[in-house]
Amino acid sequence: MRCVPSTVPFRARLSIAARLLLDEAAEARLLWIVLQDEAAARSHPVLGRALRLVVDPEPAAGVPAGHVLGEVKDGRRLLRAAGRDVPAAVAAVLLAARDHTDVVPRLSCAWPERHPLAELAGLADPAVMSVPRLRALLHRAEPDPARRPVVHTW
Template sequence: MAGLINIVPRYLPGYGMAPEWGHAVRPVVLVYTLVCVVLAIVFNADVDAQAGAYATGFLAMMVSGAFAVTVSAIRKRQRRAAVGFTVLTLVLLYALVENIREKPDGITISAFFIVGIIAISLVSRVSRTTERRTDHIEFAPAARRFVTDSLEYDGALYLIANCRQGGDAAEYAAKEAEQRGMTPVPGPAEVLFLEIDVIDPSDFSDVLRVRGIEVDGHRVLRAEGPAAPNAIAAILLALRDATGVRPHCYFEWSEGSPLTHLLHYLLLGRGDTPPVVRKIIHRCESDPARRPGIHVGG
């Protein structure tokens, strides 16, 4: 067992990368160019229509900026500035409305461009749901100690996934009792809690840092990532590779509509976590005997 304990590293490379298309040269430029070419073909490359679209977009941007400055001036009680920017906003708004009235093709092209970008963004978001989305995993000293202590205790790793609320001792005690009652957590096993604080769901984390926090005897592995399921899967796989022990993670089924959970995951990085974690692990590991165990109750 000592051999397993000593190889828990602080830094684990190679867990997840940017999406495959992200390795292309200037992918955003290519996407924008493609959308522009498609729109040019659809509208027969009409220069006047595209000029209208440019004017519409430019005026819309100016109206938004003028309105934002107006609101700021009102909040700061700058009366003269508020009056001046209100007039400017109304003038720009009038120009925008007249431009749309005279050149309706402009707003049509702008709308198609926006729809195209949103559609491509959604396809991209869906296509990378089963990626680990991290380049490296780094365990802080306290996190390493928790893992090694757990291995010394019974030679196994049992983790309970927790969506932190108050973060106090009562919450962890209730969560452990609940999981032991509805999932096959071995009776004498020592458990670690695993928590992911979701940051920007659109981002890719270069380094997933796992910290160790102790709350009244309850040991918590906590990390920040762009999506909870992806980060959990990456940590479980990293623990398996680093220790040689197949970890087991315990979840509770989420209440609500599956469609709602899907939208929450795509937009906010959270949703019905267990199925996504399982899918990511299946994608990353073809051998069932080497996959971390995923247990769900409730």
């Protein structure tokens, strides 16, 4: 298992259920993960069988930051992570998924249409998901493009 470089603020720790869901999803050697905002509950219409990743910026009591839980809810396979820095939490989950399955994950997420100044303000707020910041974290953590998780937006 490859160690995650220190450019990602923390390392994700996968629960047994999360490992099982990742193993099942990676059987086809293609690992799709959809970042889902729990408040909006938006999901990608094409990626129905993909794992859903939900990151809560306010960790629940007793759940350590960086711990990734796996569950099946209403037929959807969910990975739940907690971390105040949402882009760093997503990057840590993607790198942990890659290291666990040896499959480079592909993340699909909505990139909200915002004014460029609002996007810049989002870069300063770690609780806001920022695709450019996520890509920068992944680029620093994994210099090899063949091993770097891919981020798709819609």
